[in-house]
Amino acid sequence: MTGQSERKGIFFDVDDTLYDHxxxxxxxxxxxxxxxxxxxxxxxxxxxxxxxxxxxxxxxxxxxxxxxxxxxxxxxxxxxxxxxxxxxxxxxxxxxxxxxxxxxxQYEITMFDGARELLQTLKDAGHLVGLITNGPADHQMNKITAMMLGDLIPQERIFVSGAVGWDKPDARIFRHVNERTGTMPEHCYYIGDSWRNDVVGALAAGWHVIWFNHRGVEPESEHKPHHVATSYEELGRMLNGLLGS
Incomplete structure (x- = not known):
């Protein structure tokens, strides 16, 4: 039987990852x-x-x-x-x-095509799904509320830097998420658009990183994300293969 620490966690950035920032x-x-x-x-x-x-x-x-x-x-x-x-x-x-x-x-938000459906699919498959985002707590939570994500992601799996105390790319915010959710870095995946905050930060914490490079920008350093996706259709296929769901 798979222990809680072996449960796969899939966490998403918010700005320009779930919706068009x-x-x-x-x-x-x-x-x-x-x-x-x-x-x-x-x-x-x-x-x-x-x-x-x-x-x-x-x-x-x-x-x-x-x-x-x-x-x-x-x-x-x-x-x-x-x-x-x-x-x-x-x-x-x-x-x-x-x-x-x-x-x-910013509160008139339309999620990217396929984003809500992917979150629902991951939840239905029994994976631990959450959010890690930088910014003041109230400001970021207003965006999350505008996207009506409360039915998909419980409050205890939403981590906002303004409430936690560390901003990405500080690896401590990712370690905090592991501690609070009972997960291990090697079993966690992070999806985000920002090279500096998302790719560099999650790699430093030992997570699997999927760079959501939907704008086709160039890497900013020698860091190597594990995977790159440019759309939610591609991301869904990728996660399906990686997670075996």
Missing amino acids: LAPFRDALRAIVQPGESFPYEKAYHRMRYYSDRLSEELGGAGTAAYGDAVEDMRTRRFQLALAEFGIQLTREEAEAVQRAYLGR
């Missing part, structure tokens, strides 16, 4: 900045996420008091820094307006 970014820029349809929205989005991660790390992560005190400033600065690379100089007021528009649109 580019959409609210693009909509916010169109509404406030109006850069035109030729603007490279996807490239700018990646730079915004880079600065978001970098500034968050400088503050010590979403679980720290410094982050809570400075999060609004960080959120506006990331837009200023990212868009400056594309020749758009935002004033403080303009950056705040973009952030407000971006935040409002």
